[in-house]
Amino acid sequence: MTRPITAGVDGTEESLAALAWAAREAVRRGLPLRVVHAWRLQPDVADRATQEQWVRDGVEDAVRTVAERHHGLEITTELPEGAPVETLTAAAADAELLVLGSRGHGPVVGFLLGSVGQQVIAEAARPVVLVRAGDEAAGEAAGRDIVVGQQGEPDDSAAALRFAFETAAARGATVRAVRAWTLPPVFAYSPGSLKLLDEAGGLEPYEKKALAAALQPWRDRFPDVPVVEHVEMGSAGQVLLSMAGRAQLMVVGRRAHRTAVGARIGSVAHGVLHHADCPVAVVPHD
Template structure:
């Protein structure tokens, strides 16, 4: 069964930009689009004053809003199959469940509805942590022009080849659908003295030093994806520095930034890694966060 691309909307400028991004991607990939709104019954004196205390009234508003949002894309892309859903319950749980049934979930990077919406700051980050599928964050003001030819799909790769396989897969699939170039970025730093071992020193000696070793590691990670997507141009970029800073330096020329993530469990709950966190907060282009196996 083919999964749709799902966009979460809450009526804000950010979520409508996310919806437009999701619609364009669905058209390119020849997938259906599902538009969802996370809703929970609200009780408040202000709502009672305008006779909106009835849950049916509130859910009716939500259905009308999501339907209107969907019409903005069906009018522009009449060939696109679009469905809508109002998901009642906890925002995080609802959106994570929607993501599980989707090719990807697309959200506005900052958005909220004062009455029945969800916060895409705290809630959005928690959805990223919990989602088993890629989550794309889109800022307000993002337009189709940002996907023009010459702008790259930038993807970060670290560790062993299998560590970033899902992020690379997502980047290559997106580039293939858009006719874009993939810029694969691997950042490296000098390890502390105690990190050296006879085995690691032998590998570094055989590679000719740290940077050649990192270049070989990136080339090895990219090899299966080059073979699978032979028509996708690839630029390899290896640079000394922190992964977050190196990736952000590439954001200006990117139409999409792709990062992998493993959720880090702490005493105060799960958090995304520092690289994904930094890119999400500072990159001006849309960011796709892809869970790693």
């Protein structure tokens, strides 16, 4: 089954930027574009048919603009009536990726991630890309990297790395893989861990070897994608954000499991989403 690139729109400036981003990505990947607008009947405004027509007119105007820019792109639209979170989460389930808009006012303030976007990211079973208002194709210019965070064992970041390499291959871009590390507390050392560190030659060489091992399967699968390995001491969120200025897309992972208080994004993804000044892809993993 061919999965579409799905864009959630609501007529706002940021959602139109997300739609434009989604259309460009669909063209690059040779995939269809699906445009979804979830709406709810507003009481005491107009009858159902009139309100639905208003929604349809707005979506058709946005789609017309995209179609004029990308001749031949297959575009479908859906106007389901229902709650945005549930509707967009369901739309993500059979999409290659879901693209949403998020307001932003510069690299200091960063994204203003609303409750809908935050809940969809936490619940979606597929990658979700957040695009800020004002995003333009010029930001995807040659020389900017696909920056991806890697942590833990190779399997922990496999989904995010796969997404980053696939995106880089479609764009002819470089993958910049980032692994951050910090000094572990004294009680975390054990004879086994000390032996591994000694064999690796120290903490930083150990982290570099761990990043190289995680990247190797994807280097083999995508031999034409240039890769830069970046290992730096510091918190993962801070190190990734320091790379945002050279990124055309930032890719981070999140664990696809629920806690007692519901699904959560995770501190690293949360920080990057709110402060990176480039589009951010959040990729769920087991």
